[in-house]
Amino acid sequence: MKHLLNDFVDLFYPRLCLLCKNSLIENEQQICLHCLFNLPKTNFHTNKDNPVSALFAGFRQVNEVTAFLFFEKDGITQKLIHSFKYYDNKTFAEYLGRIAALELKEYGFYASVDTIIPVPLHRKKEKKRGYNQSELIANGIASIYGCEVDKTSINRITDTESQTRKSVFERHINVEKIFSLTNAEHLVGKHILLVDDVITTGATTSACVEILSEIPEINISIFSLSIAMEN
Numbered sequence: 001m002k003h004l005l006n007d008f009v010d011l012f013y014p015r016l017c018l019l020c021k022n023s024l025i026e027n028e029q030q031i032c033l034h035c036l037f038n039l040p041k042t043n044f045h046t047n048k049d050n051p052v053s054a055l056f057a058g059f060r061q062v063n064e065v066t067a068f069l070f071f072e073k074d075g076i077t078q079k080l081i082h083s084f085k086y087y088d089n090k091t092f093a094e095y096l097g098r099i100a101a102l103e104l105k106e107y108g109f110y111a112s113v114d115t116i117i118p119v120p121l122h123r124k125k126e127k128k129r130g131y132n133q134s135e136l137i138a139n140g141i142a143s144i145y146g147c148e149v150d151k152t153s154i155n156r157i158t159d160t161e162s163q164t165r166k167s168v169f170e171r172h173i174n175v176e177k178i179f180s181l182t183n184a185e186h187l188v189g190k191h192i193l194l195v196d197d198v199i200t201t202g203a204t205t206s207a208c209v210e211i212l213s214e215i216p217e218i219n220i221s222i223f224s225l226s227i228a229m230e231n
Helices: 002-012 033-037 076-085 090-107 123-129 133-145 168-174 203-212
Strands: 062-071 115-118 154-156 179-181 191-199 219-228
Touching: 062 076, 062 090, 062 191, 076 090, 076 133, 076 191, 076 219, 090 133, 090 219, 115 133, 133 191, 154 203, 179 203, 191 203, 203 219
Parallel strands: 062 219, 115 191, 191 219
Antiparallel strands: 154 179
């Protein structure tokens, strides 16, 4: 009966791939297998000294770092991220988190992580959007690794201006001291996975790492769904 109902719904509201707009078949989720296979993956997890890892080389607490997809303006990854960042497609953010985690876990990445922390939004921005996209990605990763998602230990205390048109130096100045810790004693000696949606210069993520580094004996790994490689 459920199968017949789905066929009826698909007749009037066909399920189309977000990218190629072809009809999805059963078990495909918002993106067809062809487009999923051809996503612009970085494969940075196969190279410890990858470009995104180099952005955090100054932090001795940082262990494994990777970004899953290349991000280009008006490109495939931007289209996918905008679908959940601005158009309320929350389930897709979690789906991409799961897809990335399955591949990384098979490779042995983040094997010793205890807790996952999404890079927080300021409460005003999160209230306006209705959710934190990095938290949704983190939920998808957590479902594969079996870790808890910690949404309370780090807070964004300053609502910064957009980073889009700022230089590298201006981006780092813009995010100085924008985060704070709250009741983070339970993170002492833990291995934390910090999750973001897009990394460009690494300024915002670095600010998170800096505040987390105040926790004794902490180890930090970093995952970003995508990285924008600036020329």
